[in-house]
Amino acid sequence: MTRVDHINDPNAPEPNSVVPSTTAFIEDGAGRIVLIQRSDNGDWAMPGGAHDFGETISQTAVREAKEETGLDIEITGLIGIYTDPGHLAEYSDGEVRQQFSLCFRAVPxxxxxxxxxxxxxxQWFSEAETASVRINSSMRLRIKHGFQGLREPYIG
Known part of the structure; x- marks a missing residue:
């Protein structure tokens, strides 16, 4: 399945789903984070995905990180809640998903x-190294907030 992200695109298709999902800002002791290059669109992103029945939302982040990176993680906090209606993910099966993602801070x-x-x-990336790879603006905002170490979670 392929994915196209539409961010503030007036020509984007209308959304037809909202699915709670997570991303994990996994930081090592050297201040680097893990990013994956997504197979559905080639973008670099924090690991994450859709919430499944029978799990807590933090368990979703742990499961998705393991599935996509091979790492076991511990959740240490909440970076933010990202629900921008201007960010739509269009999938090749016809789903057009409006963003609804919780970004968790975690350690391996x-x-x-x-x-x-x-x-x-x-791969592991320093904050500076993230500037050299293709990351959509919505994901880049989450990464920025993670490195900033905000006192309170972002809500937007």
Whole structure:
């Protein structure tokens, strides 16, 4: 399945779903974060995905991080809640999803970096290094907030 992100695009299709999802700002002791290169659109992003029945939203972040990066993580906080109606994800199956994502702060506690069906590459990046790869503006905002270490979660 492919994905196209529409951000403040007046020609974007109308949304037909809202799915709670997560991203994980996984930071190591050297101040680097893990990003994946998504297999559905080639963009770089924090690991994350849709909330499943039977799990808490923080369990979603832990599961998605493991699936997409191979890392076991511990959630240490909430960076923010991102619900911009101007950010739509259009999938090749016809779904057009309005953004609804909780971004969690996390640390790695085990596992080994590996790719998956959803991640072409998995790499550690310093804040400066994130500027050199293709990241959509919505994801870039979450990364910025993560590195800023905001006292209160972002709500927007």
């Amino acid at each position: 506690i085990g596992g080994e970096i590996q790719t998956s069906e959803e991640s072409l590459k998995v």
